[in-house]
Amino acid sequence: MKFAILAPGNIAHSMAKAVSEIEHLECYAVASRDSGRAEEFARQWGFEKAYGSYLELAEDPQAEFVYVASPHSHHYEHAKLCLEHGKHVLVEKAFTVNAAQAEELVQLSEEKGLLLAEAIWTRYMPSRNMIDEILASGVLGTVTSLTANLGYVLPHVERMQNPNLAGGALLDLGVYPINFALMAFHGEVQKIDAAAVMSPQGIDWMNSITLSFEDGKMAVLHSDMLAQTDRQGVISGDKGYLEVQNINNCEEIRVFDLNRKMTACYKVPKQINGYEYEVLSCMKAIEEGKTECPQMPHSETLRVMKMLDAIRRQWGMVFPCE
Numbered sequence: 001m002k003f004a005i006l007a008p009g010n011i012a013h014s015m016a017k018a019v020s021e022i023e024h025l026e027c028y029a030v031a032s033r034d035s036g037r038a039e040e041f042a043r044q045w046g047f048e049k050a051y052g053s054y055l056e057l058a059e060d061p062q063a064e065f066v067y068v069a070s071p072h073s074h075h076y077e078h079a080k081l082c083l084e085h086g087k088h089v090l091v092e093k094a095f096t097v098n099a100a101q102a103e104e105l106v107q108l109s110e111e112k113g114l115l116l117a118e119a120i121w122t123r124y125m126p127s128r129n130m131i132d133e134i135l136a137s138g139v140l141g142t143v144t145s146l147t148a149n150l151g152y153v154l155p156h157v158e159r160m161q162n163p164n165l166a167g168g169a170l171l172d173l174g175v176y177p178i179n180f181a182l183m184a185f186h187g188e189v190q191k192i193d194a195a196a197v198m199s200p201q202g203i204d205w206m207n208s209i210t211l212s213f214e215d216g217k218m219a220v221l222h223s224d225m226l227a228q229t230d231r232q233g234v235i236s237g238d239k240g241y242l243e244v245q246n247i248n249n250c251e252e253i254r255v256f257d258l259n260r261k262m263t264a265c266y267k268v269p270k271q272i273n274g275y276e277y278e279v280l281s282c283m284k285a286i287e288e289g290k291t292e293c294p295q296m297p298h299s300e301t302l303r304v305m306k307m308l309d310a311i312r313r314q315w316g317m318v319f320p321c322e
Contacts, residue, residue, distance in 0.1 A: 001283060002028035004063040006054055006078055007070035008041035011092060015067055016045040018275035025283065031057035054078060058085040065286065068092060071159050072166035073321050076101040079116070083108050088115040088286050090278065094171035097319055099305040106298045115286050120179055123296040124277035127250035127268050128183055134242055135184065139255060141239030144217050146184055148177040148233040148247050151224030160225055161201060166319045168203035170308060174223035178304060180233050180247045181211055181219035190214045194311040202317065209311060249274050
């Protein structure tokens, strides 16, 4: 399968490292608005073709599977371009700027019978099944609450400060705590309460989100682009709790009893860098003729996008591209 990357930014280098070690996947093409940048990336990672425009990549009939790594603000435009030219597409998170864009892309992919998947890597990692198995075992008893956070010191990252590029903590970082909660608690969200500290440019620097579920569970979430947090997720029940070390790329899962004594510790399998799991899932889905991946089906992508829209409405946070 011939793999291509659209927009060779920082995250694309991580993806290139992963795909360069995946069997039956050919590092075929990379496209940038700067042909020199595309050529440099292609040389570094062994891609056969380098294009100085995204349209050139879309029009290449040999490119089969495209990873869209441009800023959130352009995901809709670039994913649509690729789908319209018959490519299977993996779109970096956040999937789009809003749910309306996401719904249009999903409809297009299903009409054309092409795979469209969101690259929220935590959905595809082995740690997801490991956590599900611990919860199903009953060792935590009746689980009712969850906390999760993700924060990095990122005020220097221009993309995240820029409203024109759909910046802010929510779409870049907040999606991880939200997805963590939705993976653990499968019920419907009844109510969302969200607060934010806004930048002078009108994007959220940090936020706090509480999800109240119809079945009585609650998730308290935080994301932050001004401070380093412990990135921990905690799921609690009436017999104990578990800690996930780094919800962004799980390193270890620890289980504790009511005396706060650690009763089990689980290491995650060795990985290339974690990006391989979403690609392997996409390859399997493509081979099976599916338009979505079971780990992150279209319904869940749309569910998250609608939640992000609802949260931003509480803050009055609207992007110029909307």
